[in-house]
Amino acid sequence: MSQNKFKLVECPRDAMQGLHTFVPTALKVEYLNLLLQVGFDTLDFGSFVSPKAIPQMADTAEVLAQLDLSSTSTKLLAIVANLKGIESAVQHQEVNYLGFPFSISETFQQRNTNSSIAQSLNTVEEMLSICAKNNKTAVVYLSMGFGNPYGDEWNYEIVEKWADVLVSKGVQILSLADTVGVSTPEKIENILPKLISKFNTTEIGIHLHSTPLERSKKIAAAYQAGVKRIDSALKGFGGCPMAADDLTGNIATEDVIGFLNAQGAELNFNMVKWNEAMVLSGKIFR
Template identity: 35%
Template sequence: MEIPEFVQIKEVGPRDGLQNEMNIAPTEQKIGWIDLLSETGLSYIEITSFVAPKWIPQLADALEVSRKIKRKDTVTYAALVPNRKGLENALLANIDEVSIFMSASEAHNQKNINKSIADTFPILQEVAEDASKEGKTTRAYVSTVFGCPYEGEVQIDAVLHICDKLFAMGVDEISLGDTIGIAHPKQVDFVLDEVTKRFNKDRIALHFHDTRGMALANILVALKKGYTIFDSSLGGLGGCPYALGASGNVATDDLVYMLERMGIRTGIDGRMLAEAADYIQKQMGIPLSSKQMAIHEKKEGRRVN
């Protein structure tokens, strides 16, 4: 099997994980968790979102969290930014990378951003251009690439058109999202074949949710096609507030286990990762869904099924 020697894992738990939890984690707990994540060997952590607190109250303390974490030079600290106002706050927080977002389906874009796809582009272009002027890199999330909870199938031409527009406005990397966890290996194979014809693999990441337990299988397809950047959330924490029933991202700890067992380097210390997972599970008071955490809990005698 032709597979990469190294994969970069981008941890999105502090943002994508916490934003969909009913319980709002105290600021100090978020800071403590991010500081633990920074010690695991991760090179990228998306720590928060500068979306208006009325939309995502779980991350209303974005500026305070960003300012108080213990930063490491080896880690890129990113945050989600919806518009120029959000960018102003992200710059005050000295975020390393700005993450912008939109959907590949019109209905989901309207639900998520309250704008049409056409009306979203100028807003994102302003953010990307202004971020670049400030010396920040920009990453774009494209949601519902593999299916929409409102429209169903999403045409690949729509996805490619959006990616063309995003790269044209200066985005450095695009993360293709399976927002509701509907993708399967054959579909991923087709989509990535089309994406590969058009774009450099080094500028494309994959963002799989594990709603139907298919995320690792889909990642394996991407690995075999030479893709090496994957988003994940420690313990499988999170979901999508605008996609009912969608579970969290593929679990970072499960992904690291699979990759390392396959001989693919990640640079991540599994023991430190388990410590960070244990910390946030105890702080949030909810069992994390990853297989690695279930095994850990059973060994510790804390989980019986």
């Protein structure tokens, strides 16, 4: 990957999943099809999880069937939380990536996937095997990567230990996730360079949540840390519905684009389609 090449992952699934009002399938499809034309590396478009847990994503398969992939190079990523979801996701040829949230907080792993860390590690191993057989790539999110509000022990050594375990299992893409917005620029600049250096054959990404006031500082810190894979969501919408009640939104994609453009990064995005998506988002996020 060249010095200026960044992989931006747009996350409308993360943005929409916590909405209490169900977004009509046709509106989701219209929104996602616009985002597919922008030029992102990856679109986190939906999830194969229990509709009881995340009602907003109950129509993921129906949405997928209506996406226009004929003129886009953007890859599709679907979130899964258990073996059933993994087996469902790999049935769809259009899906390139399966993303699994692996928490280093036992409390949050139970809360998010109704399984222990040990059970989730087994799920990751099964996912890696199934992905290999079905020409898919696994993306593992190391959630609670910057701390957690549940009182579980957290330090850099714990982060590194689990990163080591996951990479040794065969994980090729590892994204450090700040599920509840507790990261700081200092933590980002301290943790990420160490991981990138130690696991230099693994793609290390970042999935940050933040208040609007802290977004730009965190984006700059991630850039300084050498991160080349960045998750974000249009206007910073979203947050994890399984996390703490005081949710912070995603990093805003327009802030990432603006920052990287100022640094001379090669994005080559279709900003006309991006602006159309910005306008349409007003019908979804009310």
